[in-house]
Amino acid sequence: MRPLKDLKKLLFGESSELSIIIEHLKSDKPALFGLAVIILLVLMAVFADFISPYDPNLQDLSRRLEPPSWEHPFGRDEFGRDILSRIIYGSRISLTVGVVVITISLLIGTALGALSGYIGGWIDLVIMRVADIFLAFPGLLLAIGLTAVLGQSIFNVMAALAIVNWPGYARVIRSQILYIKGLDYVEAARIMGASNARILASHVLPNSFAPIIVLATIGMGWAILAEAGLSFLGLGVQPPTPSWGSIIATGRDFIFRAPHITTIPGIVLALSILAFNLFGDGLRDALDPRLRI
Amino acid sequence: MTLDLEYSEKGMQHNHLLEIVDLKTYFFTKRGAVKAVDGISFTIDAGDVFGLVGESGCGKSVTALSILRLVPDPPGKIVSGQVIFEGEDLLQKSEEEMRSIRGAKISMIFQDPLTSLDPIVRVGEQIVEAIRTHTNMNPQKAWEKAVKILTEVGIPDAEIRAKQYPFQLSGGMRQRVMIAIALVTEPRLLIADEPTTNLDVTIQAQILTLLKEIKAKTQTSILFITHNLGIVAWLCNKLAVMYAGKIVEYGATKSVFSNPLHPYTTLLLKAVPRLDIKKEMLESIEGDVPDLVNPPSGCRFHPRCPYAKKICSIIQPPMIEVEEGHYASCLIYDKEKWRSV
Amino acid sequence: MSIILQIKDLKKYFPITKGVILKKTLGYVKAVDGVSFSIERGETFGLVGESGSGKSTIGRLIVGLLQPTSGSIFFDKVDLTKINKKEFQNIRRRMSMIFQDPFTSLDPRKNVMQIIAEPLIIHTDMERKKREEIVYQLLERVGLRQEDAFKYPHQFSGGQRQRIAIARALTLSPDLIIADEAVSALDVSVQAKIINILMSLQKDLNLTYLFIAHDLSVVCHISHKVGVMYLGKLVEVGSKSAIFQDPLHPYTQALLEAVPVPDPNIMVAKGLMVLKGEIPSPINPPSGCRFHPRCPYATKRCTEEEPTLIDNGENHLAACHYTDEIKSKRKIIKQPLKDSA
Numbered sequence: 001m002r003p004l005k006d007l008k009k010l011l012f013g014e015s016s017e018l019s020i021i022i023e024h025l026k027s028d029k030p031a032l033f034g035l036a037v038i039i040l041l042v043l044m045a046v047f048a049d050f051i052s053p054y055d056p057n058l059q060d061l062s063r064r065l066e067p068p069s070w071e072h073p074f075g076r077d078e079f080g081r082d083i084l085s086r087i088i089y090g091s092r093i094s095l096t097v098g099v100v101v102i103t104i105s106l107l108i109g110t111a112l113g114a115l116s117g118y119i120g121g122w123i124d125l126v127i128m129r130v131a132d133i134f135l136a137f138p139g140l141l142l143a144i145g146l147t148a149v150l151g152q153s154i155f156n157v158m159a160a161l162a163i164v165n166w167p168g169y170a171r172v173i174r175s176q177i178l179y180i181k182g183l184d185y186v187e188a189a190r191i192m193g194a195s196n197a198r199i200l201a202s203h204v205l206p207n208s209f210a211p212i213i214v215l216a217t218i219g220m221g222w223a224i225l226a227e228a229g230l231s232f233l234g235l236g237v238q239p240p241t242p243s244w245g246s247i248i249a250t251g252r253d254f255i256f257r258a259p260h261i262t263t264i265p266g267i268v269l270a271l272s273i274l275a276f277n278l279f280g281d282g283l284r285d286a287l288d289p290r291l292r293i
Numbered sequence: 294m295t296l297d298l299e300y301s302e303k304g305m306q307h308n309h310l311l312e313i314v315d316l317k318t319y320f321f322t323k324r325g326a327v328k329a330v331d332g333i334s335f336t337i338d339a340g341d342v343f344g345l346v347g348e349s350g351c352g353k354s355v356t357a358l359s360i361l362r363l364v365p366d367p368p369g370k371i372v373s374g375q376v377i378f379e380g381e382d383l384l385q386k387s388e389e390e391m392r393s394i395r396g397a398k399i400s401m402i403f404q405d406p407l408t409s410l411d412p413i414v415r416v417g418e419q420i421v422e423a424i425r426t427h428t429n430m431n432p433q434k435a436w437e438k439a440v441k442i443l444t445e446v447g448i449p450d451a452e453i454r455a456k457q458y459p460f461q462l463s464g465g466m467r468q469r470v471m472i473a474i475a476l477v478t479e480p481r482l483l484i485a486d487e488p489t490t491n492l493d494v495t496i497q498a499q500i501l502t503l504l505k506e507i508k509a510k511t512q513t514s515i516l517f518i519t520h521n522l523g524i525v526a527w528l529c530n531k532l533a534v535m536y537a538g539k540i541v542e543y544g545a546t547k548s549v550f551s552n553p554l555h556p557y558t559t560l561l562l563k564a565v566p567r568l569d570i571k572k573e574m575l576e577s578i579e580g581d582v583p584d585l586v587n588p589p590s591g592c593r594f595h596p597r598c599p600y601a602k603k604i605c606s607i608i609q610p611p612m613i614e615v616e617e618g619h620y621a622s623c624l625i626y627d628k629e630k631w632r633s634v
Numbered sequence: 635m636s637i638i639l640q641i642k643d644l645k646k647y648f649p650i651t652k653g654v655i656l657k658k659t660l661g662y663v664k665a666v667d668g669v670s671f672s673i674e675r676g677e678t679f680g681l682v683g684e685s686g687s688g689k690s691t692i693g694r695l696i697v698g699l700l701q702p703t704s705g706s707i708f709f710d711k712v713d714l715t716k717i718n719k720k721e722f723q724n725i726r727r728r729m730s731m732i733f734q735d736p737f738t739s740l741d742p743r744k745n746v747m748q749i750i751a752e753p754l755i756i757h758t759d760m761e762r763k764k765r766e767e768i769v770y771q772l773l774e775r776v777g778l779r780q781e782d783a784f785k786y787p788h789q790f791s792g793g794q795r796q797r798i799a800i801a802r803a804l805t806l807s808p809d810l811i812i813a814d815e816a817v818s819a820l821d822v823s824v825q826a827k828i829i830n831i832l833m834s835l836q837k838d839l840n841l842t843y844l845f846i847a848h849d850l851s852v853v854c855h856i857s858h859k860v861g862v863m864y865l866g867k868l869v870e871v872g873s874k875s876a877i878f879q880d881p882l883h884p885y886t887q888a889l890l891e892a893v894p895v896p897d898p899n900i901m902v903a904k905g906l907m908v909l910k911g912e913i914p915s916p917i918n919p920p921s922g923c924r925f926h927p928r929c930p931y932a933t934k935r936c937t938e939e940e941p942t943l944i945d946n947g948e949n950h951l952a953a954c955h956y957t958d959e960i961k962s963k964r965k966i967i968k969q970p971l972k973d974s975a
Contacts, residue, residue, distance in 0.1 A: 023323070027323070183738045184733040184734075184735060184738040184739035185738065185739050185740055185741040187699060187733070188731065188733065188739055188799075188802070189741075189752065190699060191697045191698070191699060191726065191730065191731050192726075192727075192730070192752060192753045192756050192757075193723050193726045193727065193753075193756050193757065194752070194756050198756070203741050206743050207741070207742065207743060348821035348822060348823060349821055463912050463913075465912060466912070493684035493685055493848070493913065494684060494848065494850070494889055494892045494893060495684065495888060495889065495892050495908075495909040495913075495928075496684075496912070496913075497892070498892035498894075498906045498907065498908050498909070499908055499909070501894070501906060502906060502908050520821065520822065521894070522822075522896035523893065523894030523895050523896045523901075524894050525896075526894060526895065526896045526897055526898045526900075526901050527894040527898070527901040527905075527906060528894075546898050547898050547899075550896065550897060550898050550899075551898075551899075560823065561822055561823060562896060564822050564823050564825070564826035565822055565826075565851065565896055566826075566829065566849075566851040566852050566854065566855035566856075567851055567854075567855075567895060567896065568850060568851050568854050568878060568890060568893055568895060569895050569897070569900060572855065574830055574833075575826035575829055575830055575855065576826060577823060577824075577826035577827035577830060578823035578826075578827075581791045581793065581794075581824075582791070582821075
């Protein structure tokens with residue numbers, strides 16, 4: 001019981017927010033579906049070595065472009081590799097990119113947004129104008145430009161995506177902090193003589209995270225899609241490492257002869273993004289105090 | 294359980310302006326049905342200023358919304374009862390018919406005029422819109438009428454004020470504009486839901502005086518919803534006290550204040566700090582307002598009532614006429630049952 | 635008795651600025667404009683006024699949430715405006731504050747134990763066990779149970795939350811508690827309970843309250859001394875009985891007459907006194923006496939010459955040129971307070 005309680009504390013503070021979320025999600029079927037798909041994805045990525053039926057990089061040129069069969073449910077690609085196994089291993093890339101990008105964005109966004117909102121003044125002005133500049137660029141285009149400059153590698157993809165993604169988090173955190181720092185309980189702490197660090201860490205930040213959790217969940221879907229897009233354009237992972245985007249990209253040349261190479265990873269990709277969005281929507285509804293009666 | 298007020302002293306059919314019969318409005322939530330209004334009945338006659346008093350969550354505002362059929366649905370729903378206005382049951386009317394009644398025959402003003410006024414439309418135009426929604430007066434004439442009514446509700450320089458936007462007016466002025474919008478169609482009934490709660494005392498006195506003048510000058514009856522017993526004492530001729538979705542006491546203002554019958558009313562009057570009476574300690578009511586998903590059995594006040602007997606948790610007390618026209622829903626006044634246990 | 639808090643010619647002007655980098659000051663909101671009063675140990679000083687009077691700003695200046703533009707605040711003979719942060723940190727543990735809205739004044743993610751113990755964590759290095767013991771005692775003092783210590787604010791009603799806030803204000807056994815509209819958000823029956831708790835705590839712990847409120851009846855009930863504010867100025871100060879039975883300033887009189895009392899007989903007899911006009915903006919307050927545009931007795935002198943607080947005997951001070959004339963001209967002669975039945 002204790003570790004579970006601590007985890008709950010860590011994630012949601014000490015209120016019963018988790019139980020409220022669970023209560024809400026119980027009746028929110030789309031969000032439950034989303035959550036199920038996400039759990040499946042995570043399991044797939046973690047246990048890829050055990051569940052993938054074949055070596056994802058094992059080539060068999062004699063059986064290239066083979067359509068789905070009992071033996072290979074998702075068929076084989078242009079080098080005769082098992083697509084199911086490649087998708088399973090590809091989920092590692094997708095999820096890693098998602099988690100890393102969102103974590104970096106969150107760290108940068110929270111730090112800058114908190115500074116901006118809590119201190120205000122010219123610091124706020126500078127940070128928010130920088131954020132505006134980033135937001136003014138089309139995100140994916142900026143990422144393409146950055147990977148072109150930084151060089152082709154999955155790390156650069158993640159760095160580029162985080163750089164285009166943080167301003168959104170900074171903005172949300174800032175507005176949340178602006179609201180919360182004016183609330184009476186923060187003033188009460190100030191009257192008690194609590195230091196700024198204590199007020200920020202103990203009262204303001206923990207109460208600012210609810211919308212960020214929602215944003216991060218939906219952001220996961222965005223990051224996975226962006227990585228697939230960059231890999232599709234050849235800016236992401238290097239062959240032969242499997243990634244959903246690169247599988248789709250290579251299948252492009254055989255779209256009429258072997259449509260399964262593009263469509264099946266495409267469906268998996270779409271389903272994953274849908275799952276994150278549905279779950280994010282559900283979380284938003286669950287955390288919306290107006291919907292609690 | 295409905296009030297036996299159908300007949301006047303002479304035994305003749307009495308036509309009430311508004312008669313509410315056993316109205317029930319519930320809110321259906323995940324926790325269960327919140328019985329916000331649970332079987333209330335009262336009547337308002339032409340010329341009445343009727344006070345509906347109670348603490349927060351007692352159902353007084355939901356009653357107002359139910360009369361106008363403006364209860365947010367979902368989760369709210371009028372479950373049963375009748376709202377008879379000028380002889381017709383509003384609950385049977387179509388949405389379209391209701392639209393022609395709202396704002397025309399029954400108007401409403403709210404606690405916060407800033408959120409009920411359109412921020413980007415000049416206040417004069419908002420009054421014109423109210424006029425032209427229900428009549429086909431030409432815009433020029435309607436504007437003149439708008440300026441006239443703004444003067445009547447005590448707005449100085451009405452010509453200039455009419456061209457201003459809500460944010461340019463003070464809180465008291467905005468409430469006057471709301472009253473002007475509500476009255477411009479010469480409604481039979483004005484529902485005022487805590488219209489002075491957000492205002493300063495001196496401004497509140499101005500608005501209350503205005504309402505009293507309106508009452509004297511026009512044919513409009515007023516349903517005044519408030520938690521402030523002082524306002525009721527000054528403004529209303531009849532009142533009903535609500536507790537946890539039910540009316541516990543009902544009667545003429547004078548008799549309710551001089552001889553409060555229900556323990557809740559008695560305690561409430563003793564709990565108010567007063568300027569004119571020195572009290573050492575304020576009387577307070579133990580416990581909290583009950584959860585309306587699972588209200589207490591029997592009398593809803595029994596868990597907090599200092600006089601409660603066992604029977605109070607079993608029998609739901611009916612409305613008992615204790616004095617002429619003065620009703621209370623308390624078993625103390627049912628001598629037989631009260632003695633029997 | 636000794637003076638615990640003394641305020642001398644306190645001013646707080648908020649600049650109205652335009653632009654962020656090239657700041658331009660367009661004017662000042664004179665929220666508090668030269669206010670002086672003192673509070674004795676163990677008494678309750680009620681500060682009343684309508685919105686914009688500056689009463690809350692004074693509370694915030696005392697606890698250091700705001701820095702005064704000029705003037706001094708002596709707390710136990712130490713001028714808070716002249717000491718450094720470290721010294722202030724030592725003094726601030728001797729005062730605390732209770733806020734209006736118990737739904738925003740408690741951190742929703744902290745349990746009652748953490749909320750009430752926070753001042754101890756900030757100011758002492760007491761061990762956990764001892765802290766918990768103190769919290770349990772405090773809970774008992776405000777009428778909550780020990781089991782409540784590990785619940786979260788949303789599990790309590792408004793009145794219970796306000797008790798938690800009171801317990802938090804008591805944690806460091808302060809000398810002075812500033813209650814800023816501490817009971818205004820509560821329902822009548824709950825409000826009575828909280829007022830009773832505050833009053834009995836004062837007796838037991840020899841607390842001093844600065845009780846800031848807009849509700850005259852509540853201030854009348856709880857205070858020993860009262861100050862009436864209007865547009866950043868103190869217009870009248872005196873003992874409770876002096877202010878409520880023998881008000882000298884026309885504004886105080888108007889405020890008292892504007893409050894509806896829950897007794898229809900009294901209300902019929904005296905009616906509501908209606909003060910003309912609105913509360914002017916504190917950016918450009920009226921010349922001379924700030925109340926003159928609304929004052930029924932105003933003369934030319936009032937528009938030119940600003941009245942100062944003058945002692946009318948027994949520490950009853952009023953800022954009006956015509957206190958003597960008004961005293962003799964008063965229409966309504968108040969009866970002495972009746973004792974409650």
